[in-house]
Amino acid sequence: MFRVITVLGARPQFIKSAPLSKAFLYEEKIKEIIIHTGQHYDYEMSEIFFEELKLPKPDYYLSIGSHSHGKQTGLMLKSIEDVLIKEKPDMVLVYGDTNSTLAGALAAAKLNISVAHIEAGLRSYNRKMPEEINRVLTDRLSSLLFCPTLNSVENVKKEGIKDGVFHVGDVMYDALLMFIDIAESRSKILEKQNLKSKEYVLATIHRAENTDDPKRLKKIMDIFSYLPFKVVFPIHPRTKKEIKRASILIANNIKII
Known part of the structure; x- marks a missing residue:
């Protein structure tokens, strides 16, 4: 059984993860374990998504909450590492560019666990943005870089990353197709x-x-x-x-x- 730990924490990541999590359910040889860091600590920005969109419930909720970037990332790193040591996954899957993304990738890399990064290669080229730091470092730590656009593929190649880079399209578009009927029928x-x-x-x-x-x-x-x-x-x-x-x-x- 191939064990995948998915690290989530911010509102968009819950939605982005849905198509892959659903696909994992149909793969008998893959077991997904979900960590929710608690980066978004407000109910309307977290649990309600799992309920209304019928997303898989997290196996671990870390309750990190809001802190400065350094403290939040550090608390996540320690807590995620504890789970990884316990669960011994074959791969850690991270999404996007949040502190949860970087903490998950760094915790895995420190334990020599392969990292897969969804939405790899996106760049603003503004290093004052915390998200840009998270993107660049996560791509460097990843074994598999799943890029949403051809431009993002070129971005990582320019940075010297050529192996394990795949152009897979935008997971948000997949999520849109997955949830559009729910949105149109249920949204009031x-x-x-x-x-x-x-x-x-x-x-x-x-x-x-x-x-x-x-x-x-x-x-x-x-x-x-x-x-x-x-x-x-x-x-x-x-x-x-x-x-x-x-x-x-x-x-x-x-x-x-």
């Missing part, structure tokens, strides 16, 4: 929020350079207030905390959900 969000199609815009603010700078955050919220239509704003827990801390007023045309 417009009705629930009293919204009409094409009469609003959707906005999100969660990047640290935007949320952690009070002046920048206020400027973004001011720009929203000037728009001639409703702004639907699904608010991230950290963003909500920073808006409150900076005493930023919410304009009448901004609908927080």
Whole structure:
């Protein structure tokens, strides 16, 4: 039996993992074990996805929560390593570019366990972004790099990585095909929020350079207030905390959900 440990922690990763996790269920020779780091600690950003989208429940929940990048990654690294030592997987599978991604890849590499990276090769070429650091380091630690685009394949080749690189397409597109019927049949969000199609815009603010700078955050919220239509704003827990801390007023045309 080939044992695969999948490391998840952030909201998009739960959705991205669904197509592969479902495929694993049909492979008798593959056993998947899921670790949820708890990087996204809010209920609406975590458990609800497993319930509504019928995703496989995690075998391990690490409850790491929100910390500085270094502390969060370090706590994840220790906890993931403990699971890897216990479970002895043949491979560790990681997605994207979060702290959970890097911690999973690093824990595996330190134990000489092969790493497979979904969404490998993506680059912003902005090393001030924490995600960019995570992407580059995870690709370096991986034995299998599953790239979503031909451009991402070229990115890793330019960095000298030529073995184990595969162009496989975008897993988010696979997830869209998997869940589109559920979304269309079950979603009542417009009705629930009293919204009409094409009469609003959707906005999100969660990047640290935007949320952690009070002046920048206020400027973004001011720009929203000037728009001639409703702004639907699904608010991230950290963003909500920073808006409150900076005493930023919410304009009448901004609908927080």
